[in-house]
Amino acid sequence: MRSKHQKPTRPTRPRGKRHENKERNRQAILKAALDLFAEKGFCQTTTRAISRKAKIAEGTLFNYFQTKEDLALYFFEQELAQIIAWYQRDKRIRNAGLPEKLFAIIHRLLDRLAPYEEFIGAVYLRALQPASRLSPLSLSTQEQNLRYLRFVREILAEAAAEGEIPDTGDLGAYGFALFHLAVITYWLQDRSGGKEDTLALLDRCLKLAAHAIRKGGWDW
Amino acid sequence: MFETGCPCYPEGGLGLVKKSSGALHRGLRLGKLGLSLTGSYLGYQAQNIFLSEEKRDQRRRRFQTQSSRRVREELGSMKGAVMKLGQLLSQQTHALPEAAISELANLQMHAPGMHPTLARAQFKSSLGLAPEDAFRTFEEEPFAAASLGQVHRAVTREGKKVAVKIQYPAIRTAIENDLKLLRSATFPARLTGYAPADIIDEIQRGFLEETDYLQEGRNIELFARELKGFDFLTLPKVHWDLTSERVLTMSFVEGEIISRFLERHPSQALRDLIGTRMVELYYTQVHELRALHADHHPGNYLFQPDGWIGLIDFGCVKRINFDASSLIRSCVGRTWRQGDKEAARVLRLVFGPRIPYARARKMLPTLEVMTSVLYPEGKDADPLVDFGKAQSLKVLAKTLKQALRDKVTNPEFAFISRAELGLFSLLHQLNARVNVREIWRRCDRGS
Numbered sequence: 001m002r003s004k005h006q007k008p009t010r011p012t013r014p015r016g017k018r019h020e021n022k023e024r025n026r027q028a029i030l031k032a033a034l035d036l037f038a039e040k041g042f043c044q045t046t047t048r049a050i051s052r053k054a055k056i057a058e059g060t061l062f063n064y065f066q067t068k069e070d071l072a073l074y075f076f077e078q079e080l081a082q083i084i085a086w087y088q089r090d091k092r093i094r095n096a097g098l099p100e101k102l103f104a105i106i107h108r109l110l111d112r113l114a115p116y117e118e119f120i121g122a123v124y125l126r127a128l129q130p131a132s133r134l135s136p137l138s139l140s141t142q143e144q145n146l147r148y149l150r151f152v153r154e155i156l157a158e159a160a161a162e163g164e165i166p167d168t169g170d171l172g173a174y175g176f177a178l179f180h181l182a183v184i185t186y187w188l189q190d191r192s193g194g195k196e197d198t199l200a201l202l203d204r205c206l207k208l209a210a211h212a213i214r215k216g217g218w219d220w
Numbered sequence: 221m222f223e224t225g226c227p228c229y230p231e232g233g234l235g236l237v238k239k240s241s242g243a244l245h246r247g248l249r250l251g252k253l254g255l256s257l258t259g260s261y262l263g264y265q266a267q268n269i270f271l272s273e274e275k276r277d278q279r280r281r282r283f284q285t286q287s288s289r290r291v292r293e294e295l296g297s298m299k300g301a302v303m304k305l306g307q308l309l310s311q312q313t314h315a316l317p318e319a320a321i322s323e324l325a326n327l328q329m330h331a332p333g334m335h336p337t338l339a340r341a342q343f344k345s346s347l348g349l350a351p352e353d354a355f356r357t358f359e360e361e362p363f364a365a366a367s368l369g370q371v372h373r374a375v376t377r378e379g380k381k382v383a384v385k386i387q388y389p390a391i392r393t394a395i396e397n398d399l400k401l402l403r404s405a406t407f408p409a410r411l412t413g414y415a416p417a418d419i420i421d422e423i424q425r426g427f428l429e430e431t432d433y434l435q436e437g438r439n440i441e442l443f444a445r446e447l448k449g450f451d452f453l454t455l456p457k458v459h460w461d462l463t464s465e466r467v468l469t470m471s472f473v474e475g476e477i478i479s480r481f482l483e484r485h486p487s488q489a490l491r492d493l494i495g496t497r498m499v500e501l502y503y504t505q506v507h508e509l510r511a512l513h514a515d516h517h518p519g520n521y522l523f524q525p526d527g528w529i530g531l532i533d534f535g536c537v538k539r540i541n542f543d544a545s546s547l548i549r550s551c552v553g554r555t556w557r558q559g560d561k562e563a564a565r566v567l568r569l570v571f572g573p574r575i576p577y578a579r580a581r582k583m584l585p586t587l588e589v590m591t592s593v594l595y596p597e598g599k600d601a602d603p604l605v606d607f608g609k610a611q612s613l614k615v616l617a618k619t620l621k622q623a624l625r626d627k628v629t630n631p632e633f634a635f636i637s638r639a640e641l642g643l644f645s646l647l648h649q650l651n652a653r654v655n656v657r658e659i660w661r662r663c664d665r666g667s
Contacts, residue, residue: 092360093337100335107341192390194345196466200390203338 026064026074029054033071037119042068069133072123077144079112084151098159099206105152106180106202110187110195121188136181149173165213172213179205334370334388336360342389346466351384354462358384364519366533368431373472381472382459383532385433389466392431430535433468439534440470446509452497454522454530473530475522478649484525488651493527495607495652496659501529502643503663506544512639514538518646543569544636548660551591556584590619595657603658607644608651616644 032054036045051058065071083105087093093104113120127134136145153173160167168175183205187198334342339362344350351358355374362370369387376382429435437458444455456470463469475481486494498521505512513520514536522530547569550556556563560577566587567580593615596603606612647654 096335096337100337103335104337107337111341111344192393193465194348196342196345196389197393199338199341199345200388200394203334203389 022064025054025056025060029056029061029064030071030075030078033068034075034116034119038115042119042122067133069123069126072119072126072134073140073144079109080144080148080151082112083108084147087151087155098155098164099203099210101155101159102176102206103202105155106183107199109180110184110198113184117188120184124185124188145177149177152176165210168213179209333365334362334386338389339370339372339386342386343384343467345389346387346464347462355382355384366535368535369466374469376459376462376469380459382462382469383456383472384462385468385470387431387433387466392428395427395431432465433463433535434465436468436535437463437470439537442511442537443509443513443531443534447501447504450497450501450504452528453501454528456532473522473532475524475528475530477522478518478646481523482649486525488653490525490527491650491652492654494523494529495647495650495654497527497529498643498647498652499654499656500659500663501531502639503659506540506636507663510540512538512540512636514639517642518649521646538639540636545664549664551587552595552657552660554588554591554597556587586619589615595660603655604653605656606653607647608653610648613644613648617641 029050033045033050036049036053040049047061048058051061054061065074086108087101087105093101096104123134126132127136129135130137132138133140135141149170150173153170156165156168156172156176159165183198183202186201187195190198192198339360340351343354347354351372351374354377356377356379358374359372362372364371366385368391369385372384372386374382374384437460440456440458444457447453447455454473454475456473459469459471513531513534517533520531520533522532524530547566550562550566550569556566563581563584564577567575567577567583570583570587571580591597593612594605596605
């Protein structure tokens with residue numbers, strides 16, 4: 001079932017050469033920044049080092065990203081687009097059961113975040129400050145939040161159409177988004193080898209939740 | 221309610237839903253316990269309970285009235301998670317009485333199934349690379365359940381067929397948590413009525429050893445080294461480069477499990493041959509290796525039409541610390557008939573030094589019966605033991621169970637008894653006739 005909410009991952013604009021160049025620079029800066037974050041850590045990385053690595057003048061860099069927070073926002077935007085594209089491409093996962101689908105979405109993101117754990121941790125701390133541009137309540141994150149929520153809502157709606165769960169509407173998507181944030185927090189704290197505790201937690205929570213939704217609640 | 225065939229019975233209404241709610245309720249409560257962030261093995265078990273109930277639910281919708289009776293029977297026989305752990309306790313020791321013993325031969329530890337994405341994630345988390353990068357091909361769907369995980373077929377980059385055993389994530393932590401719970405003041409008494417600290421230590425050692433696939437790999441190599449004289453025996457070979465604590469990659473052992481093997485109606489000669497070989501393997505392990513492949517689950521023996529035997533799953537290997545050779549020598553010669561002194565010596569082997577002779581000697585008739593089946597007496601007696609005869613198995617099972625039930629039994633002996641029980645039940649299914657005494661003599665001379 002394809003709903004009317006489905007949209008391309010980026011807003012459509014006329015895409016000229018200038019836009020392409022801009023996008024290429026953005027990507028180059030992000031890649032340089034991520035490499036440096038992984039190598040030196042988020043706090044130790046200076047904008048000068050990033051601009052040098054990306055081979056872009058420091059002044060130009062500020063045209064693209066004014067703060068490290070902007071860089072982080074762009075990073076998440078890219079990751080979300082990647083995940084949506086992967087999900088739509090991967091036929092097997094689209095035919096899997098709902099707990100596996102949701103597991104795969106969260107796990108795939110964690111897998112991609114793994115090399116930048118310290119960066120993500122730092123970003124998380126900043127996002128907790130209400131005034132931060134990274135806060136889930138800030139206007140700058142709204143576009144991405146909505147894209148994410150639509151994506152999840154559609155998956156839940158498909159599962160409902162196939163009778164796997166009752167229709168959960170927007171609430172289901174919001175619930176999952178909160179759970180997703182909680183899992184990332186847990187993952188950041190997870191000190192088990194290979195972060196296998198996160199895998200177990202994720203698997204069991206999703207199975208239990210799918211069961212509970214199907215039954216209309218936990219019958220403690 | 222649904223016996224009437226009504227497709228829209230109310231949830232939580234009469235009949236099955238109501239009936240299962242006790243187990244489900246208990247399961248969910250334990251599941252909640254298991255939801256604590258570090259997890260609980262009991263929690264996993266509980267999850268299994270209600271997830272399987274869920275599957276039953278789906279099936280019920282499909283078959284409606286036809287299956288209702290069967291479904292209810294299944295639910296009726298469903299055991300709670302607590303009981304399950306109790307049975308597991310009894311597998312390791314003799315902590316639990318009768319109820320558990322009847323299921324001893326078929327016990328295994330179970331972990332919840334993993335969907336392909338989770339299995340892949342666990343593989344990558346443990347080895348640092350994804351299965352599709354590690355192997356030429358990797359089958360996403362498992363072909364067998366293993367203790368604590370599942371087994372996938374794969375082909376290595378060099379083109380070798382392998383079996384890849386993947387452990388459910390964080391099961392070790394979960395078991396550790398349960399054992400902490402078991403050690404707490406109130407739990408053991410409630411669970412088994414009898415679970416002293418040293419027994420829990422023993423369980424912990426055994427369980428945690430089983431969660432370490434590197435240890436299992438070393439077990440395989442030990443057995444391969446010590447049993448290499450048996451040219452009919454196939455053991456897996458460990459691929460150490462693709463093995464970790466939680467992933468075990470080993471060569472694929474060909475063969476069929478007993479039930480499928482029997483569907484081909486193997487000749488009596490072949491059955492006898494295989495039976496003889498199994499007994500030979502068993503005695504060699506007990507007397508020469510002094511370590512035993514302790515999981516006599518039927519799925520761990522694979523058979524081939526030419527009489528080859530494949531032995532797999534070395535997670536549970538038990539070192540033998542008591543003088544089993546001396547005990548069997550005494551059984552074959554019935555040395556306890558020589559007088560009280562000798563009888564006391566034999567019984568000490570069985571019960572350990574703590575049990576007074578007066579109490580232990582009650583066991584003598586049981587020993588007599590058992591030896592008369594395994595090592596027939598007298599020159600004219602047919603030395604072949606017909607394991608296919610229900611009577612033989614019954615006598616053996618009864619005496620062993622009696623020995624197990626007696627809480628004073630030496631844990632070492634109890635352990636061997638259980639292994640024997642598993643072996644005998646396999647031999648019974650095979651309908652094999654085996655000259656046990658002759659095999660024992662060969663092994664005894666050899667050692």
